[in-house]
Amino acid sequence: NAGVTQTPKFRILKIGQSMTLQCTQDMNHNYMYWYRQDPGMGLKLIYYSVGAGITDKGEVPNGYNVSRSTTEDFPLRLELAAPSQTSVYFCASTIRVGNTEAFFGQGTRLTVV
Amino acid sequence: AQTVTQSQPEMSVQEAETVTLSCTYDTSESDYYLFWYKQPPSRQMILVIRQEAYKQQNATENRFSVNFQKAAKSFSLKISDSQLGDAAMYFCAYSWDSNFGNEKLTFGTGTRLTIIP
Numbered sequence: 001n002a003g004v005t006q007t008p009k010f011r012i013l014k015i016g017q018s019m020t021l022q023c024t025q026d027m028n029h030n031y032m033y034w035y036r037q038d039p040g041m042g043l044k045l046i047y048y049s050v051g052a053g054i055t056d057k058g059e060v061p062n063g064y065n066v067s068r069s070t071t072e073d074f075p076l077r078l079e080l081a082a083p084s085q086t087s088v089y090f091c092a093s094t095i096r097v098g099n100t101e102a103f104f105g106q107g108t109r110l111t112v113v
Numbered sequence: 114a115q116t117v118t119q120s121q122p123e124m125s126v127q128e129a130e131t132v133t134l135s136c137t138y139d140t141s142e143s144d145y146y147l148f149w150y151k152q153p154p155s156r157q158m159i160l161v162i163r164q165e166a167y168k169q170q171n172a173t174e175n176r177f178s179v180n181f182q183k184a185a186k187s188f189s190l191k192i193s194d195s196q197l198g199d200a201a202m203y204f205c206a207y208s209w210d211s212n213f214g215n216e217k218l219t220f221g222t223g224t225r226l227t228i229i230p
């Protein structure tokens with residue numbers, strides 16, 4: 001059982017480049033989330049999805065886009081990368097919210113130079 | 114809006130001693146859920162303990178227990194008999210149920226716990 005898989009684990013981007021962070025879960029979870037974690041800081045919600053075809057903005061959505069065409073996949077797109085997007089990105093999933101454990105990927109460390 | 118506040122950026126404790134990490138939250142909901150997650154240096158997020166707001170009894174998981182004060186909107190984590198493996202960043206988190214599909218899992222800023230041998 002793989003759980004939540006994020007790729008890549010590390011990436012260096014140049015300013016203005018674009019990339020997609022991949023996230024896949026094999027637990028048939030409805031809810032999926034993207035968070036960013038800046039050094040020494042907590043997790044800030046970028047986007048979330050409550051099911052295939054449904055996405056919504058979190059606290060810090062600017063500069064990012066998402067899609068949810070299947071239950072399993074929730075990719076995060078960075079367009080025109082900026083140094084402020086240097087962070088560690090986590091994907092997470094839950095079968096629902098409420099009293100359920102969130103399962104996290106291993107994170108992607110992204111540096112924009 | 115629901116917010117979670119952790120006022121202790123860093124804490125340290127002697128091995129085998131007890132430490133308490135603080136968390137407060139703000140919500141207008143009556144039914145909600147609170148969590149403590151641990152993030153060791155490996156970056157993997159691990160659920161430590163969870164509490165349902167409708168339960169008066171404080172949750173416990175082995176050496177980990179919480180002090181849930183609903184009226185004060187406080188949710189602290191107590192770690193007894195601290196071990197070197199407890200060294201990590203600890204995040205308090207909040208979620209709730211709704212019929213509108215807008216539930217989110219909200220995290221605090223974290224407390225970095227150091228265990229002194």
